Amino acid sequence: MKDIDFSAEKELAKDFLSNFPDSNGEPKYMRILQQVANRKFRAIEIDIEDLFSYAELDEEFRNRVQENTRRYIGIFADAIDELMPEPTEAFTDDDHDILMTQRSDDGPENMDGPDPHQKMPPEIKRYFEVYIRASSSGKVKPYAIREVKASHIGQLVAVYTCEECGFEIYQAKIQELSEDVPKGHIPRTMTVHFRGDEEEQVARLAEDGNIYEKLARSLAPEIYGHEDIKKALLLLLVGAPHRKLKDGMKVLADMGICAIDEFDKMDELDRTAIHEVMEQQTVSIAKAGITTSLNARTAVLAAANPAW
Amino acid sequence: MVGVAYDCLANPLGAVRSTFEKAIASGSDPASFDGRDWGAVDLFRNFLYDDGGLSQVPILNSASIRWVQPNTLVRFRGMIQDMLGNEFYVGAYKDGSVWRTNKFTDVPQFPVDSTPDMRLWERRMLYCTPVPGQNSWAESSNAVMYASMESGTQQKEKRPRVDAEATDNMDYDVSDNGIEGSPSTKKLKENGHSTQQSITEGTSSGMIMAPDVNSGSLPCLIKIYDCLESDLKLNEVFEFVGVFTFDSEFKEDKDESDDFTNGFSEDVLVHLPPNKVPRLHCFIHRKLAVHDFLPCSPTNEPKPNLVKEIREALLRHLTAVLGNDGIAANFMLLHLLSMVYSRAGTVAVGKLSLNLTCLSRESAPVFGTQLGLALKNLLPFTQCISLTVDYLNTASLAPRKDYETSRLITGALQLAEGSHVIFDETRLEAGILNSVGVENARLLKTLIELQKVEYDFKFYKLDMPADIQMLVLSEGKSNILPADVVLPFHPSSVASAEVTTEALEAWRWYLATLRSLPHSIDSELQKVIENDLVAARQEDRTLGTQDFSRLLTMGRLMSMSFGETSLSLEHWQMVKELERLRRERLK
Numbered sequence: 032m033k034d035i036d037f038s039a040e041k042e043l044a045k046d047f048l049s050n051f052p053d054s055n056g057e058p059k060y061m062r063i064l065q066q067v068a069n070r071k072f073r074a075i076e077i078d079i080e081d082l083f084s085y086a087e088l089d090e091e092f093r094n095r096v097q098e099n100t101r102r103y104i105g106i107f108a109d110a111i112d113e114l115m116p117e118p119t120e121a122f123t124d125d126d127h128d129i130l131m132t133q134r135s136d137d138g139p140e141n142m143d144g145p146d147p148h149q150k151m152p153p154e155i156k157r158y159f160e161v162y163i164r165a166s167s168s169g170k171v172k173p174y175a176i177r178e179v180k181a182s183h184i185g186q187l188v189a190v191y192t193c194e195e196c197g198f199e200i201y202q203a204k205i206q207e208l209s210e211d212v213p214k215g216h217i218p219r220t221m222t223v224h225f226r227g228d229e230e231e232q233v234a235r236l237a238e239d240g241n242i243y244e245k246l247a248r249s250l251a252p253e254i255y256g257h258e259d260i261k262k263a264l265l266l267l268l269v270g271a272p273h274r275k276l277k278d279g280m281k282v283l284a285d286m287g288i289c290a291i292d293e294f295d296k297m298d299e300l301d302r303t304a305i306h307e308v309m310e311q312q313t314v315s316i317a318k319a320g321i322t323t324s325l326n327a328r329t330a331v332l333a334a335a336n337p338a339w
Numbered sequence: 340m341v342g343v344a345y346d347c348l349a350n351p352l353g354a355v356r357s358t359f360e361k362a363i364a365s366g367s368d369p370a371s372f373d374g375r376d377w378g379a380v381d382l383f384r385n386f387l388y389d390d391g392g393l394s395q396v397p398i399l400n401s402a403s404i405r406w407v408q409p410n411t412l413v414r415f416r417g418m419i420q421d422m423l424g425n426e427f428y429v430g431a432y433k434d435g436s437v438w439r440t441n442k443f444t445d446v447p448q449f450p451v452d453s454t455p456d457m458r459l460w461e462r463r464m465l466y467c468t469p470v471p472g473q474n475s476w477a478e479s480s481n482a483v484m485y486a487s488m489e490s491g492t493q494q495k496e497k498r499p500r501v502d503a504e505a506t507d508n509m510d511y512d513v514s515d516n517g518i519e520g521s522p523s524t525k526k527l528k529e530n531g532h533s534t535q536q537s538i539t540e541g542t543s544s545g546m547i548m549a550p551d552v553n554s555g556s557l558p559c560l561i562k563i564y565d566c567l568e569s570d571l572k573l574n575e576v577f578e579f580v581g582v583f584t585f586d587s588e589f590k591e592d593k594d595e596s597d598d599f600t601n602g603f604s605e606d607v608l609v610h611l612p613p614n615k616v617p618r619l620h621c622f623i624h625r626k627l628a629v630h631d632f633l634p635c636s637p638t639n640e641p642k643p644n645l646v647k648e649i650r651e652a653l654l655r656h657l658t659a660v661l662g663n664d665g666i667a668a669n670f671m672l673l674h675l676l677s678m679v680y681s682r683a684g685t686v687a688v689g690k691l692s693l694n695l696t697c698l699s700r701e702s703a704p705v706f707g708t709q710l711g712l713a714l715k716n717l718l719p720f721t722q723c724i725s726l727t728v729d730y731l732n733t734a735s736l737a738p739r740k741d742y743e744t745s746r747l748i749t750g751a752l753q754l755a756e757g758s759h760v761i762f763d764e765t766r767l768e769a770g771i772l773n774s775v776g777v778e779n780a781r782l783l784k785t786l787i788e789l790q791k792v793e794y795d796f797k798f799y800k801l802d803m804p805a806d807i808q809m810l811v812l813s814e815g816k817s818n819i820l821p822a823d824v825v826l827p828f829h830p831s832s833v834a835s836a837e838v839t840t841e842a843l844e845a846w847r848w849y850l851a852t853l854r855s856l857p858h859s860i861d862s863e864l865q866k867v868i869e870n871d872l873v874a875a876r877q878e879d880r881t882l883g884t885q886d887f888s889r890l891l892t893m894g895r896l897m898s899m900s901f902g903e904t905s906l907s908l909e910h911w912q913m914v915k916e917l918e919r920l921r922r923e924r925l926k
Contacts, residue, residue: 206796213569214570217421217747217796
């Protein structure tokens with residue numbers, strides 16, 4: 032691990048943050064910092080794409096950021112500390128501010144110096160968090176789980192993510208896709224930890240009263256309207272209690288969906304068989320002297336044209 | 340340690356360190372050793388194979404774990420039952436001004452400070468168990484080792500063989516534990532020779548077991564270094580030689596570690612603590628086949644005349660075991676030589692499962708037991724599964740992943756290639772199969788038809804290839820297990836099968852070795868076979884590709900049974916005749 036010249040890197044970071052232009056030519060990150068100063072939000076996301084396209088930064092710097100992401104988050108945070116503007120709007124003290132004021136008041140008497148907070152690590156003093164966002168444009172290739180190795184510790188790694196992370200958890204396990212598992216091996220898993228603001232995001236999602244509407248609308252977005260049908264489909268997908276997402280893992284693969292069109296054209300006998308599936312989630316079979324009742328945890332989606 | 344021969348057996352880590360120091364002293368950069376050997380493994384390879392040291396290395400099993408010293412060189416034979424992922428460890432680090440290495444060990448010898456001069460390397464963790472269904476004659480013995488231990492008064496114990504099965508009187512079989520438990524281990528405890536017992540006295544064999552293993556069999560956590568992943572696959576059988584570690588002092592709630600040894604291994608190791616499951620830091624691994632389990636080999640090359648004699652004797656033996664039914668004996672012989680040697684798409688080529696029918700509730704116990712015992716003596720890995728409705732409805736056949744413990748929970752069908760299983764359907768009565776039962780029936784059918792087992796990984800199932808010889812005993816033709824060959828069994832007498840040790844050894848060698856003979860059919864004979872198959876189909880429209888494939892396989896096996904590598908006309912005729920007799924019986 033090469034030694035990093037922290038102060039030099041911090042200067043580079045400051046330069047980037049002060050000057051990187053957005054599409055209008057305005058300094059993108061200074062605007063963000065102002066918002067943070069005004070307590071509009073807490074997360075500062077630095078897009079790795081921006082680092083790539085900023086002319087003043089050489090490739091080496093970008094590579095260092097990718098290879099030692101954790102350190103550089105710290106460096107960027109230090110830079111932001113120095114660049115943070117004064118708030119331009121009034122805001123009420125949030126819990127964090129009150130706590131900080133209290134702490135400095137409680138400080139020992141014999142502590143003098145300009146910074147009453149100086150004994151506290153910077154992370155506690157800060158009311159913002161820095162994230163470095165991995166590239167979404169495909170410039171940085173996501174690693175498959177199997178490829179993540181020791182040399183990648185501390186590096187920025189984008190990994191295939193599970194499509195739905197459940198509510199109420201801050202940790203999820205992801206498993207290799209079946210097609211990525213080499214012959215004779217078993218799938219690898221990795222635990223994903225959510226930090227800080229991400230936890231809140233997930234919790235907020237859970238509490239959002241409108242989540243039903245939002246999710247329904249996000250189903251088949253190319254189809255406009257039919258909100259009721261979409262809601263029904265959503266319920267189908269999420270379904271009965273035992274299908275609820277557990278530990279953030281996808282349960283969708285566990286059950287099937289049986290879609291039947293022209294349900295009214297089915298003959299009586301077949302339709303009653305389906306009724307058993309829908310009502311009891313079982314199906315009875317008699318064959319060659321063996322009768323058995325099988326679980327059929329299938330969601331049945333039947334479509335028919337209205338009678339009138 | 341200058342110029343002194345390395346003590347590979349008693350102090351392998353010393354050899355590792357010395358070679359490391361040498362490599363550093365000659366100017367190598369520690370960073371360059373990531374994933375590579377600096378000469379340590381070569382040293383062991385020379386010692387084991389060039390200098391004949393392998394036989395001196397004790398075999399780690401539930402008996403020897405009592406006296407094997409930690410941090411010595413051991414070997415372990417087992418099946419890869421689970422893959423526990425990779426572990427990061429401090430490969431090289433600077434202690435002051437000196438570079439040190441932690442490779443091949445769990446606990447660093449010198450304290451490791453978190454310095455930038457630290458190299459993190461990776462090693463792979465494999466959970467291995469003794470091969471399921473391994474028969475005692477196929478287990479390697481530690482007799483020599485035990486005899487040479489500094490026990491002073493103790494001499495080699497001649498343990499009398501009480502079990503009726505084998506007349507094989509291999510003496511000093513200290514490692515034999517079979518399924519009966521270990522009277523020999525009790526003897527070891529009484530002898531209590533070693534003053535430096537690292538295993539606490541009174542440890543019953545139950546303590547060092549992981550929960551899912553039969554008592555008397557010792558699993559091992561193998562740590563593999565510098566290895567291509569493709570080398571070691573699930574369910575393959577290997578011999579691992581390396582450093583044995585086992586920490587009987589380990590307190591499970593103590594968190595003594597630097598993050599680098601614990602942090603990234605997740606939950607898995609919590610359930611495999613070092614005071615219950617031994618670790619083996621592997622220098623060298625070697626894939627094992629069935630013939631590697633033969634205790635001794637009378638000949639290296641199958642000479643045709645020798646093979647013929649052995650074949651005849653074995654056939655006589657099988658005929659006796661099978662109540663004088665010669666046709667059954669012939670099919671049995673082919674069946675015991677069968678092996679999946681190739682896969683064409685989904686088809687597993689080379690398998691020949693056998694279903695003996697007409698076994699009643701009365702005759703089954705007699706012949707079934709006799710047959711079972713006979714096969715136990717002939718093949719290294721055997722099992723017998725009695726299929727009842729209850730069994731089908733409750734058994735865990737296919738392995739499935741448990742995400743709480745991050746472990747692959749084994750199932751009855753997780754077996755090493757070359758294993759033999761007898762499925763006894765004679766006690767299968769009418770009943771209702773629940774969803775587990777139906778699923779199990781499906782798994783069995785897939786296994787016998789396609790030689791693969793679906794492992795359950797919750798979000799998807801993965802097919803694992805299998806190579807299991809399957810013998811089905813039933814009254815009528817089996818519906819659950821449609822075998823390649825269905826043969827009504829017509830015994831006419833019950834004979835006891837007396838065998839000599841020499842004969843058994845020869846037959847074991849014969850069955851283990853001949854199955855891997857190469858095979859070819861010259862173009863002339865190909866023409867003959869073609870014509871024969873066409874003619875057969877003209878007579879009987881029901882014959883299809885499966886039948887033809889089966890006949891070709893039988894041809895191959897018949898040829899191999901004579902020790903030949905090319906199908907002869909004579910042997911093809913024999914196959915046709917055998918098939919004709921079989922079909923006669925079916926009428």
